[in-house]
Amino acid sequence: MSKRGKVWLAVSGLVITSDGRWLVVKKKYGGLKGKWSLPAGFVNEGETIDQAVQREVLEETGIATSVKGIMSVRSGVIQGEISDNMIIFLLEPKGEHIIIQERELSEGAFLFPTDIAHDEHASVLIQYLLEAMPAPLLQMDGTLNPGEQFGYTVYNIFVGNTENK
Template sequence: MEKRGKVWLAVSGLVTTGDGRWLVVKKKYGGLKGKWSLPAGFVNAGETVDQAVQREVLEETGIETELVGMLGMRSGVIRGDISDNMILFALQAKHENIVCQDKELFEARFLHPENILRDGDASVLIRHLVEALPKARLRLDDRVNPGDHFGYTAYHLFLP
């Protein structure tokens, strides 16, 4: 926790296949240990949130993705002290050849949402997404430059 400070920024990717299956993982640690959840991780210095989610999915599962859009955000405060924020993205799988990172994960699979719900190991977030997945997505617009005087090397807007 010390390394991240008291404001955390994480990303998570809902990766889907053409036939509607979702990429889900079972983590070996933390509050989601043994639960089906989405590939996720922290944003590193020097990357945008959309770059971070694609990197995290690739690192954890070996799946390369195409960005579809932003689904939403969850934000919470841990023990009245740490601001824990996660941006949720919709991604499309470019292939289905999973290479599970066994250091962090028990397993990774593509499953149909209804099968995930039938499994008692689905996380609260997964259950909510299956039941209430919004149809609208915020799309990436990386053509905007707010001005060279700001010094941005990357500037990504997500708009309807």
């Protein structure tokens, strides 16, 4: 815990193929051990949340992706002291050949939602997202510059429908 402190920022990616299959993985450890869940991990120093989710999905599954938008934010407090926050992205795969990271995962697959909807091994988050789909997205706009005085090397904002601007 000391490495991350008491405020955690994680990302997770719901990768959906053009025919509607979801990329799901089974972790080898922790509270999601043996459960279908989404590829996920922590944001590292020097990267944006969208870079982090693409890196995590690639590291865990070998699947390169493009970001479609943010679906939701999950925020909780663990044991009254650790702020645990996760941003959940909708991603599009650039391929479908899965190479699982065997250190962390026992399995990875592209499954149709109907195949996992009633699976006893589906995580609570997967079950919730299945019920919530289709969810409105917050889309990334990387064109803003808040001013050179801040020293940003990357500056992104995620907002709702920007088509009517």
